[in-house]
Amino acid sequence: MSCRGKDSVGEEVVKPYTPTTLDCDIGYFELVIKMYPQGRMSHHFREMREGDYLAVKGPKGRFKYQPNQVRAFGMIAGGTGITPMFQVTRAILENPDDKTNIHLIYANVTYEDILLKEEIDNLAIIFPNQFNVYYVLNQPPEGWEGGIGFISKEMIQSHCPPPATDVQVSSLPLPPCSPSSLTLTTNNLLIADFEVWTSTNEQGHGSPP
Numbered sequence: 001m002s003c004r005g006k007d008s009v010g011e012e013v014v015k016p017y018t019p020t021t022l023d024c025d026i027g028y029f030e031l032v033i034k035m036y037p038q039g040r041m042s043h044h045f046r047e048m049r050e051g052d053y054l055a056v057k058g059p060k061g062r063f064k065y066q067p068n069q070v071r072a073f074g075m076i077a078g079g080t081g082i083t084p085m086f087q088v089t090r091a092i093l094e095n096p097d098d099k100t101n102i103h104l105i106y107a108n109v110t111y112e113d114i115l116l117k118e119e120i121d122n123l124a125i126i127f128p129n130q131f132n133v134y135y136v137l138n139q140p141p142e143g144w145e146g147g148i149g150f151i152s153k154e155m156i157q158s159h160c161p162p163p164a165t166d167v168q169v170s171s172l173p174l175p176p177c178s179p180s181s182l183t184l185t186t187n188n189l190l191i192a193d194f195e196v197w198t199s200t201n202e203q204g205h206g207s208p209p
């Protein structure tokens with residue numbers, strides 16, 4: 001959906017955001033928003049107070065998920081690219097008739113950058129046979145047991161389902177807050193081997209088509 005606000009010099013700014021709530025969450029929606037110190041829309045969100053109204057337009061997007069449309073999803077996300085992945089993950093796991101397996105690789109720069117970690121980890125605990133997550137950090141803390149560096153071909157081979165007609169792999173990195181080579185790395189690797197929802201652009205991330 002699009003959110004409208006005013007930047008620090010009072011100019012109108014409209015930016016897209018992906019709710020982490022589902023169609024069945026009636027009467028409200030939730031957004032997970034990463035704040036940038038110099039960001040124009042970030043300024044608007046930072047200035048908002050409880051009880052304020054926010055102008056929004058939507059929903060919009062080209063991706064329509066059908067339960068069991070594939071046997072397995074490989075999801076590769078960086079930074080705020082997690083929000084649409086999280087939404088689809090919830091839609092799958094909260095539907096007992098949907099048997100799709102999900103393999104998520106989620107890359108960030110630091111541990112503190114990981115969004116929705118508690119929620120993601122809870123889903124991995126509740127649905128151990130249907131959902132697993134592999135975190136990758138570019139600047140990991142000491143003792144980190146996940147992936148280190150940029151997402152590599154080996155990580156994808158180890159943590160995503162192998163290519164098949166009933167497997168879909170999606171990549172949603174977001175250049176402003178993910179390792180800069182993530183976009184190229186994942187797309188170059190994937191285009192050769194998988195059907196990818198090509199969804200990255202220079203401005204930010206898009207919804208999977």
Ligand SMILES: Cc1cc2nc3c(=O)[nH]c(=O)nc-3n(C[C@H](O)[C@H](O)[C@H](O)COP(=O)(O)OP(=O)(O)OC[C@H]3O[C@@H](n4cnc5c(N)ncnc54)[C@H](O)[C@@H]3O)c2cc1C
Nearest residue numbers: 016017018033034036038039040041042080083204205206
């Ligand atoms: C389909 C879609 C869905 C999205 N969903 C989400 C979501 O769910 N959650 C989310 O958090 N984001 C999401 N985004 C990204 C979001 O739309 C914005 O791009 C993001 O919030 C940054 O907007 P901004 O106006 O605050 O920052 P911008 O003003 O666009 O700034 C972006 C970057 O540039 C830097 N910058 C800006 N001005 C300067 C300056 N003068 N000097 C130096 N650096 C500067 C900022 O610090 C920041 O790093 C989505 C994007 C798309 C395309």
